[in-house]
Amino acid sequence: MxxxxxxxxxxxxxxxxxxxxxxxxxxxxxxxxxxxxxxxxxxxxxxxxxxxxxxxxxxxxxxxxxxxxxxxxxxxxxxxxxxxxxxxxxxxxxxxxxxxxxxxxxxxxxxxxxxxxxxxxxxxxxxxxxxxxxxxxxxxxxxxxxxxxxxxxxxxxxxxxxxxxxxxxxxxxxxxxxxxxxxxxxxxxxxxxxxxxxxxxxxxxxxxxxxxxxxxxxxxxxxxxxxxxxxMPAGWRQPHAHGSGPLLEVTDAVTVAPHSVPAFTKPWKSGDRIAKAGTLIGWNAALPVITPYDDCVLVMPTLLHARPGATLVRFARTTP
Ligand SMILES: [Zn+2]
Structure with missing residues (x-):
């Protein structure tokens, strides 16, 4: 929910x-x-x-x-x-x-x-x-x-x-x-x-x-x-001590497979960083969804609107 x-x-x-x-x-x-x-x-x-x-x-x-x-x-x-x-x-x-x-x-x-x-x-x-x-x-x-x-x-x-x-x-x-x-x-x-x-x-x-x-x-x-x-109207601009940090580059997108009811192993959030390549994060149809490289960042994982052809999650790496 x-x-x-x-x-x-x-x-x-x-x-x-x-x-x-x-x-x-x-x-x-x-x-x-x-x-x-x-x-x-x-x-x-x-x-x-x-x-x-x-x-x-x-x-x-x-x-x-x-x-x-x-x-x-x-x-x-x-x-x-x-x-x-x-x-x-x-x-x-x-x-x-x-x-x-x-x-x-x-x-x-x-x-x-x-x-x-x-x-x-x-x-x-x-x-x-x-x-x-x-x-x-x-x-x-x-x-x-x-x-x-x-x-x-x-x-x-x-x-x-x-x-x-x-x-x-x-x-x-x-x-x-x-x-x-x-x-x-x-x-x-x-x-x-x-x-x-x-x-x-x-x-x-x-x-x-x-x-x-x-x-x-x-x-x-x-x-x-x-x-x-x-x-600009007063108070709109917010202080950001640390800025946006390094650029994250999306390398892969997982698209919902036909006839699939996808699932995640836990409620992942954007910005979650997964240390090891090959970590299971969910399933797409019968296929495991695994991280493709070490230190992989998840971008907008979502099961809402998860119709075939929609984006399930994107993988990103930090650029130097
Ligand atoms: Zn929108």
Missing amino acids: PPPFEISPPDMGPWLAGNTGTPGVWRWTASEPGRRVMVSALVHGNELCGAWAVRDLLASGLRPRRGTLTVALANLDAFARFNPQRPHVSRCVHTDMNRLWGDMPWRHDGTELASEHRRVLELQPHVEASDWLLDLHSMHEPGPPLALTGPLAHHASRAAALGLGALRVADPGHKAGVRLRDHGRFGRADAPDAFALLVECGYHGARASVTVARDALARFLDLSGVVDAQD
Whole structure:
């Protein structure tokens, strides 16, 4: 059983409208030049921490001093279905919105379009008009916050410069489809000015996840240059004595096998470090899931949403 929800969904009220012609998407452009920065929340409809941070940002009346600030509430249809009795059901309406980006093969292969496909097409021009992207998420299980930098080194170094307390994880994404954070220029090595970061702020229902989301948002907007640090609401930026530590590089992902009801040998958490290669951590169909090398770090082990093709756990090693 997942732990209880300590937070309720924010009342989005007037913030659902947007000012761009796309519902839930807001944009302001400063008179001074600067980066085009986008912040997104609710790519998954039950991930409330980003919704709270973005709503409070919108309510604060913050405007960019330089460049462009775009704020997007992504899966509004799923969010509208949020039910505190069944908080995990409103992750999406039909399909995971964070597996539909990149080349979008579903546009041409006869896939019947669901509300998430249509919403991705609405959001696409806003994403492609951005240089920096912060995508706020939360996790099925309790665990330390994670900053997912994608596989490209320049994204990982920018993430280090933010000084977040989250573990930095370099990862190639999921077999099931391309994430928003890897879309277009955000996934290209020849686009060094592009930077995207997905922050997993903690457990979906944890009050602390809202604090993590606000801290990430304050640091991201400050480092991007669109605002000055003192423009952000007071108290959002948190002190992090030790920073995010060394970069963890994901080397393997275990995908749920067909006809499998996977299991773990214990309730593993992100960041759990397993000393010996070959340690049994669970089962996937009849196959043992074992760690591939010494000093292996587990990233987002989860049995929720463990349908065939979904990611069960990722293995990472510490980079020098
Ligand atoms: Zn998410």
